[in-house]
Amino acid sequence: MNAESKPTITPTCEIRQALPTDAEAIHALMRPFVSQHLLLARSEAEIIELTRHGFVAMQGSRCMGFSAVEIYSPKLAELQCLAVHPEAQRTGVGRQLVNQCIERARSLGVMEVLAISSSEDFLRSCGFDFSLPDQKKALFYQIRERPFDDR
Secondary structure, three states: OOOOOOOEEOOOOEEEEOOHHHHHHHHHHHHHHHHOOOOOOOOHHHHHHHHHHEEEEEEOOEEEEEEEEEEOOOOEEEEEEEEEOHHHOOOOHHHHHHHHHHHHHHHOOOOEEEEOOOOHHHHHHOOOOOOOOOOOOOOOOOOOOOOOOOO
16 A cells, blocks of 8 residues: 555454554554464564554554564565454454555565464465475574563
8 A cells, every 4th residue: 555545444444554653552452462472572663663564453543453564675575463453353354454464565576475473274364375385384593582561
């Protein structure tokens, strides 16, 4: 979605480009998911950075969903921080957020978008699949402890 694009309307929410001024509401939306260890903790400064290629689902003035795509290179981007308020789950909000992120990556010429998530079935229903099934898995080497923000 570029600056001239119109927001997408779901049955319950308006999906629009996230703004730095949305960071506090996004942080509050993510907090329960971080507490459940479903999302990594992010500082408000990190969230502000993610709004550059992020989208919010708004129900009036309430932030009901957020997702962002981080662009690593022309070859690769990552879907990050997909969070949908329980009241808006299973209404199409998550799918719209994912689609907006994919379209942003596409508009920037990115070849692939990866997603690391516990919501495998949902992401597969959005068109994600394993790039090399049964051959390669993503492995991580943890250099330092991840902070968990339970505020």
